Amino acid sequence: MNPGTEAAPANRAEMHGGAWRPWSGERRPSRLRAAPIVRAGLRIALRKKLPLVLLFLPPVVATIIFSFVVYTVAALAQGMAPAGLGGAGGAMGQAMGGAGGAGDIVKQLVRVREMIVGFHLSTDFFSVLLMAWFGAGLLADDRKSGAHLLYFARPLTRFDYLLGKFCIVAAFGVLGSILPGLVIISVAVAASPDWSFLQQEGSVVWKTLLFGGAWTLVVSSLVLAVSSLSTRKSYALAGVFAWFMFSGATALLLSRLLKDRDWLALSPVQCGVRIAEDLFDMRLGVRDWNTPLAWTAWGLVVALSWTIIWWRTRRLEVV
Amino acid sequence: MTTGFWRASLLIATTQLGLLARSRRAWAAACLLLLPAIIAWLVAAANAKVTPSGLSTMLGWYALLGVSVPLASLLLGVAVVAEEVEDRTITYLLLRPIPRAALFVGRLAPAVLWLCACSAVGTALLVAAAATARGSDAGVSDGVRLPLLLAACAGVATYTTLHAALGVWVKHAMIVGLAYSFTIEGFLSNLPGRNQLLTIQYHLRSLVAGTGDDAWQRIDGFGATEWNPLFDSGLVLALVVACASAAGAWRLARRQFELPA
Amino acid sequence: MTHASPAPVVRAKDLARFYGDVVGVCDLTVDIPPGTVGLLGPTGAGKSTFLKLLAGELKPSRGSIEVLGAPPFANPAVHSRLGFCPQQDALWDDMTALEFVEFLLRLSGFEPARARKAALVALERVQLVDAKDRRLGGFSKGMRQRARIAQSIAHEPQLVVLDEPLTGLDPLARHATLELFRQLAAEGASVLFSTHVLHEVEALTTNVVLLHRGRLLARGEVPAIRALLDRHPRRYSIQAREPRRLARELVELEGVEAVRIAEGGMLVVETRQPERLLEALPAIASAARAGIGAFESRDEGLEAVFDYLMGGST
Known part of the structure; x- marks a missing residue:
């Protein structure tokens, strides 16, 4: 007998257990709980067309120009006149060190690799712009509008929330940093005789992925950390640029003042140059400071950024 | 009953000064201006070779004038009007019987004052920190100290006013200001040739060149550049x-x- | 002997304000007399835009507006006689309530001692005097609303304009605020306030301006507008297990003009004698074994009132 209904007088309220049925299904939470955050974040980011056009235009133009140059170099290495250059191919080929021999082709392929590295370093600035613009408001705006309360009212862990936000920024990093590099590599592969670029310089592919991925991780983490410390997107944006400006100026200044290039490790951009040099086995002029220090500096930036993000979002949860 | 321009400006300025002292943004700007001094102190303590005048001129030129002054001014200058718009509190000010120009002047003046005070303190601390460097030279002379102070104060006043005006004219003043600081002040001012004349940075450097002594010659390209008369x-x-x-x-x-x- | 009607405090002529392609208000020609006037309209009707134009926060895209005899935009002469309580929940959070009201009074030209006194009086009137030294950032939503009202009345303006002033207030504070508006009117000030809740207006004034989709829908006394409504039959929705059987019975009832079955099997009844329907429905439903599940009036909402006035139907 149900003790709750046994002695209930006639005029007392009753519980209608039949009308209210406790849910008895099986809860199967998705493993990709961050996916809706990523989808929504990207959809919102892609809604405003003008910033997209302005921010993607430089990397796209650079990709086209570099692709053309890479194609030209590869074509000239084979003694062909690239389409668009008309009959100038022969003269240009000679000007670029002659064409036709196997040794020349190898030399030109090395030049193509150098161009790809140069492209990476020259588009780094634009990828920072992209990630900063689209990432600066991700945590700051949530904090300002109180949207984090909506997130944390759902079966979503802090890890899911941060993973979702990170993926949004990283997506722009991939689009601005890794994808253009892969496009240029594809052009180089297609333009080289018998895909010789892939055979000779195939490691450039994974090196591009590694370098681009690491750069994206560093900048995304930094952007999110600054965003978590700010209450407005504009503050976060200013903070990111201030950090890059200050770290760059300080690194250059101290390395010059103290005549010790290790101080360049203070700047993530300079670390990027050093890491690219080492990874792609190239000489860009700043070889006399150690690469592990550059990797360590990047690692420290990431670790510090995530410590800040973790600490700040813990505070978000209790607001 | 209406309030005159100067009276309204003064009223707004005094209230704004009180609010500034409580604002995180103002303190962040102050920290930016103090950062070169902190770096100078760390370097002076860590390295025995660095000289006082070398440290003060290099950090003053590149870090204080080149980075801290434009950024701190951007941070506070943009806030002069744009912050009120962003916070939607400008309604209260616009609907009072005061000339609207008083609102601009009244909010700009405390920001400039605050930044001038912070840059003066920042410069003084930078020079003091550099003076503790153990490398041997003539020390930090007045030909380093005073030009730096003059240029830093002139810099914050000019940049802040410029960014404050930008905040009234454009919607995303912080972003436009950042773009300006990067492209014009950061990039154009370092290109060789007369293009530099278009930047505030060049004129600030000219103030230093016009009042400074030979210690500034250690800056790259200082001697080779044709500076404007003071x-x-x-x-x-x-x-x-x-x-x-x-x-x-x-x-x-x-x-x-x-x-x- | 003739009575000259008092000069309107607000005079709008062909007033229009657009936000790009979006219409804020359009072709609005209206004179608002002194006294207490309620500005009514559903969300998006253009109430806030009209009040912002009236306060001089925005400029008209077309047409003109005069407040207390002069265009309000950037006009200190108008602003010295106008008090405006904006809708947005924005305050200087670092200031205390007293500092906030006092500062704005100083800007209105009050001397320090007089500003302090007037600020305390205003805070007393909105029952915030006990919290006068607390930071606005720590105020509840209702307290923030009252602080905004305090700044709008502190300088004893001739016209007080309040945009949704009762939003966020609890019932007691709402009652007190309505009482405050009554006092202001009794002291000779004109009060113009916007709301989308009809009974809030009815509690205070019979004089209303109705806006809908940026246009003037009606202006005048509430009884006259009610009379307009009474020309239309009232509509009720009934959800029943046997709607057709119930419809057959209801169509015979006195005053019922139409019965139809809408989407989802919902019965919609139009009647000119709602009291008769309400009285007879239980017996009819029981006799027809219709099994009524839900019953609601479709005419209570303001949107329905506007639809009637617009000649549309929902």
Whole structure:
């Protein structure tokens, strides 16, 4: 007998257990709980067309120009006149060190690799712009509008929330940093005789992925950390640029003042140059400071950024 | 009952000064201006070779004038009007019986004052920290100290006014200001040739060149650059301040702000 | 002997304000007399835009507006006689309530001692005097609303304009605020306030301006507008297990003009004698074994009132 209904007088309220049925299904939470955050974040980011056009235009133009140059170099290495250059191919080929021999082709392929590295370093600035613009408001705006309360009212862990936000920024990093590099590599592969670029310089592919991925991780983490410390997107944006400006100026200044290039490790951009040099086995002029220090500096930036993000979002949860 | 321009400006300025002292943004700007001093102190303590005048000129030129002054001014200058718009509190000020230009002047003056005070303190601390360096040279002379102080104060006044006017004219002033600081002040000012004349940074450097001593020669390209005469650069900076103030006040008197509910 | 009607405090002529392609208000020609006037309209009707134009926060895209005899935009002469309480929940959070009201009074030209006194009086009137030294950032939503009202009345303006002033207030504070508006009117000030809740207006005034989709829908006394409504039959929705059987019975009832079955099997009844329907429905439903599940009036909402006035139907 149900003790709750046994002695209930006639005029007392009753519980209608039949009308209210406790849910008895099986809860199967998705493993990709961050996916809706990523989808929504990207959809919102892609809604405003003008910033997209302005921010993607430089990397796209650079990709086209570099692709053309890479194609030209590869074509000239084979003694062909690239389409668009008309009959100038022969003269240009000679000007670029002659064409036709196997040794020349190898030399030109090395030049193509150098161009790809140069492209990476020259588009780094634009990828920072992209990630900063689209990432600066991700945590700051949530904090300002109180949207984090909506997130944390759902079966979503802090890890899911941060993973979702990170993926949004990283997506722009991939689009601005890794994808253009892969496009240029594809052009180089297609333009080289018998895909010789892939055979000779195939490691450039994974090196591009590694370098681009690491750069994206560093900048995304930094952007999110600054965003978590700010209450407005504009503050976060200013903070990111201030950090890059200050770290760059300080690194250059101290390395010059103290005549010790290790101080360049203070700047993530300079670390990027050093890491690219080492990874792609190239000489860009700043070889006399150690690469592990550059990797360590990047690692420290990431670790510090995530410590800040973790600490700040813990505070978000209790607001 | 209406309130006159100067009285309204003064009222707004005094209230704003009180609010500034409580504002995180103002303290962040102050920290930016103190950062070169902290770096100088760390370097002086860590390295025995670095000299006082070398440390003060390099950090003063590159870190204080090149980075801290433009960024701190951007941070506070943009807030002069744009922050009120962003916070949607500008309604209270615009609907009071005061000339709208007073609102611009009244909010700009405390920001400039605050930044001038912070840059003076920042410069003094930078010089003091550099003076503790153990490398041997003649020490930090007045030819380093005073030009740096003059340029830092002139810099914050000019940049802040410019960014404040920008905040009235454009919607995303912080972003436009950042773009300006990067492309014009950061990039163009370091290109060789007469293009530099278009930047405030060049005129600030001209103030240093016009009043400084030989210690500044250690800066790359300092001796090779053709600097503006001191008076000309001072005049250019004063004109920028006057024109930006007038443009900001004029626009504010006519502009309507669509504030979301 | 003739009575000259008092000069309107607000005079709008062909007033229009657009936000790009979006219409805020359009072709609005209206004179608002002194006294207490309620500005009514559903969300998006253009109430806030009209009040912002009236306060001089926005400029008209077309047409003109005069407040207390002069265009309000950037006009200190108008602003010295106008008090405006904006809708947005924005305050200087670092200031205390007293500092906030006092500062704005100083800007209105009050001397320090007089500003302090007037600020205390205003805070007393909105029952915030006990919290006068607390930071606005720590105020509840209702307290923030009252602080905004305090700044709008502190300088004893001739016209007080309030945009949704009762939003966020609890019932007691709402009652007190309505009482405050009554006092202001009794002291000779004109009060113009916007709301989308009809009974809030009815509690205070019979004089209303109705806006809908940026246009003037009606202006005048509430009884006259009610009379307009009474020309239309009232509509009720009934959800029943046997709607057709119930419809057959209801169509015979006195005053019922139409019965139809809407989407989802919902029965919609139009009647000119709602009292008769309400009285007879239980018996009819029981006799027809219709099994009524839900019953609601479709005419209570303001949107329905506007639809009637617009000649549309929902």
